[in-house]
Amino acid sequence: MLIFFRAFKEGFSFTYPAARLICRRDMVKWAIVPICVSTIILVGGLLMVGFFLYAQLEQYLSIWPSYLRNIIWWFLICTLSSTLSFLLFSVSNLLAAPFNSQLSAAIECKLGNQNRNSNSDAGAFKNITDSIISIGSEIKKLGCFLKLGLPLLICSLIPGLNLFAPIAWLLFGSWMLSLEYIDYPLSNNGREFPAAKNYAAQERGLTLGLGFSLTILTLLPIANILAMPIGVAAGTLFYDQKIRKELITPHATNDR
Template identity: 30%
Template sequence: MGGNPFRGAAYLLRGFSLLTEPGLRPFVIVPLLINISLFTGAIWLLTEQFGQWVDYWLSLIPDWLSFLDWLLWPLFALLVLVLVYFSFGLVANFIAAPFNGLLAEKVEERRRGAINSDSGWRAVLALVPRTLAREAAKLAYYLPRLLVLLLITLIPGVQLLAPLLWFLFGAWMMAIQYCDYPMDNNQVSFGRMRQLLKSRRLGALGFGGLVSAGLMVPVVNLLIMPAAVAGATLFWVEEYAASESAGTDISRR
């Protein structure tokens, strides 16, 4: 597997540093407000249901494994956190997709020059059909794999691996979710985008893994969406853009 997970994770940190740049602030506001609204709902839901959900997962463990409850409780607690925040993150990204596409465009302009000089509400409206179609493609990719993971989670014994599998899956989906914005802006197909991420899979997992972890940290999770869009755009520009523009093969570093 190509890429460097630490280099990948660093793109998210660099994305955070871009949020305060004067030229980007207007394009951060709407995704930020959407994130605040939805994650406030996620926090409320966890406050109301967290204990019941963890107890439900523990009830699926066979009696002969009950002596492992002390170990499984934190694992399933992590699983609940990942599921809730990941699910709310998907909804937030679907709603904010046009704004995220515009933010990715503006970040790339600052690094490579203009892609599209339009801005404002007219530009957002022009992005809506294309970005929602891409979000639908992501859901079509995500849902079958989600069902497989849910089935694995219900298999006795294999359940021990469920939290790790969920985290890896969440990391991969977060890489796909956010790297798709700059790649879509550059007419990279959804299938090609996945191939590019696979060519540097460890870097993608490092980036997506830190995004997934950030979703579970209060306050940080409110800023994670615009930071991840900005970081993923830097990832695209520095790891893929030049080779894709030249039509050359993407190889491991």
């Protein structure tokens, strides 16, 4: 257990240097598109859904006693906004996948590594191909999220089991975000999404620590706009320090 928490703490620590890296002048040009996508999707989505839900909640809560109304109101707002932010964040990642892949490649170059996206003189056909690969990988992640998330959602609606739902969703969200962002450097180096899942299964403490730190970012207003490029940077730093050496040894993580 002590080893797990040490690994968790180490995984959690990648977010701060990632945020500093994204703020560097030579990295901003790669991060600007993901930031714009996050801003449009998160702000636009929250405003549109918020206006719709406000009227529905007002009508629903009008039948409750006033002393309970405020408590239920704030509870529902916090719960729905957190859930909606996570869903919109998934949409942002899908739309920004090609740009996130390029950002990860640029960070690897900054760290002195080479990958298939490192060549800035690559032709248009290769750029289109890489974009299709990035979006395809993102769809696989979304499929994994739905495959595991839907049963969890059903359990969250069952009385008794739903008492454990917040912890279960926190762990699930952290695990999915770690997969989301360590997949970019893995994909840039010729590894498919199953490689990220295999590594996450082997190093649960590290990956949950990384994902938990990013989950906190996605739930913080304003900070969640920067969560996507910071996540890409954190995942790439994580890959560089924890995974890259394993891929060139006989015991490297295999795609299954």
